[in-house]
Amino acid sequence: MALALIPALATALIAAPAAHAGLFFPEAGGSPNADSIKTLYIMVFVLALFIFVGVEGTLLYSLIKYRARKGRTAAQIHGNTKLEIGWTVGAAVILIFITTFTFIELPSIKDPKPSLIDENGNQIAQADNIQLAATDLKTPPGPSMRITVNGQQYVWRYHYPGQDNLLVYTDMVVPVGMTVLLDITSDDVAHSWWIPKLGGKFDAIPGYTNRTWFRIPLDAIPEGQKQVVFTGQCAELCGRNHANMHGRVIGMRMADYKKWYADTVAQEKVAKTDVAKQQKALQEQQSEGQ
Amino acid sequence: MAATTEPTRPGLRARPRPQIIASRVEREGQGWTSWITTTDHKKIGIMYLATVLVFFVLGGIEAMLIRSQLAVPDNTLLTPERYNQILTMHGSTMIFLVVVPVWAGFANYLLPLMIGARDVAFPRLNAWSYWMFLFGGLALYASMLFSPPEAGWFSYVPLSLKEYSGTNGQEAWIYMVHLTGLSSVLGAINFVATIHNMRAPGMGWGRMPLFVWTILIYAYLIIIALTSLAATVTMLLLDRNFGTAFFDPTQGGSALLYQHLFWFFGHPEVYIFVLPAFGVFSEILPVFARKPIFGYKAIAASTAGIAFLGALVWAHHMFATPMSTVVLAFFMLSSFLIAVPTGVKIFNWIATLWRGTVEWTAPLLFCVGGIATFTMGGITGIFVAVFPIDWQLTDSYFVVAHFHYTAFGAAAFGMFGALYYWFPKITGRMLSEKLGKISFVFVFIGFHLTFLIQHSAGLSGMPRRIYEYSDHSWTAYNLISTAGSYVLAIGVLITIINVVTATRNGALAGPDPWKANTLEWFMPSPPPENNFDVVPRVRSVEPMKDIRREIEQRSGVEQRYRAGQPLQR
Numbered sequence: 001m002a003l004a005l006i007p008a009l010a011t012a013l014i015a016a017p018a019a020h021a022g023l024f025f026p027e028a029g030g031s032p033n034a035d036s037i038k039t040l041y042i043m044v045f046v047l048a049l050f051i052f053v054g055v056e057g058t059l060l061y062s063l064i065k066y067r068a069r070k071g072r073t074a075a076q077i078h079g080n081t082k083l084e085i086g087w088t089v090g091a092a093v094i095l096i097f098i099t100t101f102t103f104i105e106l107p108s109i110k111d112p113k114p115s116l117i118d119e120n121g122n123q124i125a126q127a128d129n130i131q132l133a134a135t136d137l138k139t140p141p142g143p144s145m146r147i148t149v150n151g152q153q154y155v156w157r158y159h160y161p162g163q164d165n166l167l168v169y170t171d172m173v174v175p176v177g178m179t180v181l182l183d184i185t186s187d188d189v190a191h192s193w194w195i196p197k198l199g200g201k202f203d204a205i206p207g208y209t210n211r212t213w214f215r216i217p218l219d220a221i222p223e224g225q226k227q228v229v230f231t232g233q234c235a236e237l238c239g240r241n242h243a244n245m246h247g248r249v250i251g252m253r254m255a256d257y258k259k260w261y262a263d264t265v266a267q268e269k270v271a272k273t274d275v276a277k278q279q280k281a282l283q284e285q286q287s288e289g290q
Numbered sequence: 291m292a293a294t295t296e297p298t299r300p301g302l303r304a305r306p307r308p309q310i311i312a313s314r315v316e317r318e319g320q321g322w323t324s325w326i327t328t329t330d331h332k333k334i335g336i337m338y339l340a341t342v343l344v345f346f347v348l349g350g351i352e353a354m355l356i357r358s359q360l361a362v363p364d365n366t367l368l369t370p371e372r373y374n375q376i377l378t379m380h381g382s383t384m385i386f387l388v389v390v391p392v393w394a395g396f397a398n399y400l401l402p403l404m405i406g407a408r409d410v411a412f413p414r415l416n417a418w419s420y421w422m423f424l425f426g427g428l429a430l431y432a433s434m435l436f437s438p439p440e441a442g443w444f445s446y447v448p449l450s451l452k453e454y455s456g457t458n459g460q461e462a463w464i465y466m467v468h469l470t471g472l473s474s475v476l477g478a479i480n481f482v483a484t485i486h487n488m489r490a491p492g493m494g495w496g497r498m499p500l501f502v503w504t505i506l507i508y509a510y511l512i513i514i515a516l517t518s519l520a521a522t523v524t525m526l527l528l529d530r531n532f533g534t535a536f537f538d539p540t541q542g543g544s545a546l547l548y549q550h551l552f553w554f555f556g557h558p559e560v561y562i563f564v565l566p567a568f569g570v571f572s573e574i575l576p577v578f579a580r581k582p583i584f585g586y587k588a589i590a591a592s593t594a595g596i597a598f599l600g601a602l603v604w605a606h607h608m609f610a611t612p613m614s615t616v617v618l619a620f621f622m623l624s625s626f627l628i629a630v631p632t633g634v635k636i637f638n639w640i641a642t643l644w645r646g647t648v649e650w651t652a653p654l655l656f657c658v659g660g661i662a663t664f665t666m667g668g669i670t671g672i673f674v675a676v677f678p679i680d681w682q683l684t685d686s687y688f689v690v691a692h693f694h695y696t697a698f699g700a701a702a703f704g705m706f707g708a709l710y711y712w713f714p715k716i717t718g719r720m721l722s723e724k725l726g727k728i729s730f731v732f733v734f735i736g737f738h739l740t741f742l743i744q745h746s747a748g749l750s751g752m753p754r755r756i757y758e759y760s761d762h763s764w765t766a767y768n769l770i771s772t773a774g775s776y777v778l779a780i781g782v783l784i785t786i787i788n789v790v791t792a793t794r795n796g797a798l799a800g801p802d803p804w805k806a807n808t809l810e811w812f813m814p815s816p817p818p819e820n821n822f823d824v825v826p827r828v829r830s831v832e833p834m835k836d837i838r839r840e841i842e843q844r845s846g847v848e849q850r851y852r853a854g855q856p857l858q859r
Contacts, residue, residue: 022749024746024749025749026749027751034682037678037681040678040679044672048670048672048673052665052666052669055636059658060662062640062644062648066579066645068647068650074647075646077581077645079587080584084585084637092630095629098672099626102622102676106678153454189449189454190446192753194753200610200678201610201682201684202610202612203608203610205539205546205611205612210610210611232751235685235686236685237446237449237754238449239454240374242370244758
């Protein structure tokens, strides 16, 4: 009966994974690589469940079934070579399965997928089997966007591409459907970039550049809303306020994103002119005082 | 003596077995001076274990503070500074001052007794090892009065460099690592020399108790790993105080190099504290199943296999750092391979219980509980070994849960099992079986309540080492975990009460209360200072069984016995 229960339980878990996200499975849904990690996790989980029930069950069974009672004697067995070779090979075979799963899923986690939209927000027709020239492609074909993420005690700074040299802190705003490539680095101590729904962690280590990517699905923005927000925080101890180093990724439609970008660049310009004015005023004040 | 039973070979005669021969027997010393001047491996062993118990309680209190702080969101019990200090102290204490020296303690006491030696090879060196361990621990705890270290037990650079950790606590931490590391290395050399040279006549490598096998491998791993750590923290010390820049990226140093060097120590360290626990399981299970260990050779060989592979997996702690895919894949596959010898051990233990007559004594329950718990840690180990999955799991509470399942599951449960099993030999008195079983139930339930739910906290995005959180989906997980930690603490407290009361009032144990298999049960409890008046000849891996059988045959009387009770005469 127990044997019948395992596949039933396994199917139930696979059938309704969304309901158990977080409790049993890693977060996903914000990017194809996070989804692939979750798929791989579920594969290992199902296999692990069999191993868990098998090993713990046998342990508990032998503990109870062979409990010392009056009149019982212990069988004086020293070993069984065939059996021992059998379970050594068995353990190795399971690992070969997991290795195979991993290498099947790996490209979909590691290699950035092409964007779903072009620079103007128009959808690009997706071919199912694009022939890629190289297996370790660093940038996907078609449009993509590269943002440099810089960890600092205790804030994330994002450097946007383009001539404006836009620097933004904590909240990264990106267009949905666009593949975003991240170059992750740090200016002081080691940090770790992690937005669970967008994929795994990538350490920000001073002197090194770490790379990852994400692509928020087009339908991620709820009906009637302007944006979708994914939260996360630094995952490497970076000092006393490590717990307060939050980061957010905000997905917008291309039109909204362009507006946000233009507004932010304008605001920054205004702020810079204001600073210049204030400095001038200060200097004048000081020279008057002399 | 050997000449009559074994054909003498010239090579054997040329290399006589070193023996400590007493020309006269002095009265055993009493009072505190006898403890601080002792070179007796048994007294040193007891001092190790007593010191470890104190540090275990301190590390436990720190764990309780951490759990109390995280019980509810936005808690203000601890400041961020205080939290990081306690976090660092908890990790450093448990690793450097508990799970490694506890096996030095048990091995000190038991190893010579188990192999039929009258002491370890270098008794004075042995005493020095203990004192360095004690003062290493005191150096770290003295910093509590000033400014404890706060860069974590792993002290990653650049956070642990002077620029970001300006206080002297970091120096105290380095000093502690130096002293305890030197203590461990000298102790390991001592164990290696003792095991290689001082075994009883007839005890070939294939008849050595499995606990001694694991201590041998533990000692070799310490020599490889702890020396590397000593060099690493020396470089850190130089970077902090003398202007070198091994690890400072602003001056051409490498922050990642430190991580590689640290984990080159850090992963073998896991096996340093886990393997002796495996040895304890392998000793205790056959005694209470009343069955020989299943697959002796496979268990001994898998110990060596785990140690060898364990030295080749260090970068699996660094899957999120910038590394090429081929490196990631190598460390994933080497980590997978460890599952094979580890699985072999677990299967052999289960097969040892199979068709036995299992007596549910407190030591056995702790061992079986430890195996069950460690197995779960091994299974979650597969998840974190798959590097794309680890990108989600590393540095989250999933990993905290995973390594507590392995570390507490093997080392702490093994420690409790060993305590309940060998306490009668060490003190001559039995621990209360009833309190032992109650303690086991609390520890087992408390442990799983604390750590099982932490997997979920990690999966839903909670990173490690945060002093506060405000995400309310984590609140329930953390509250359950904190409640579990209090149950666990009660369990530990019950064992401590048990130890304190049994030392004075426990039932007298007699030489062999468990009807065990190995030589330490041949002597009175506690054994006399010179251990053996006559060293028995070893004919199998279970010499005590042979001796008992011989006594029964000669006297014609079966020795009556009840589990957990002194031998009935």
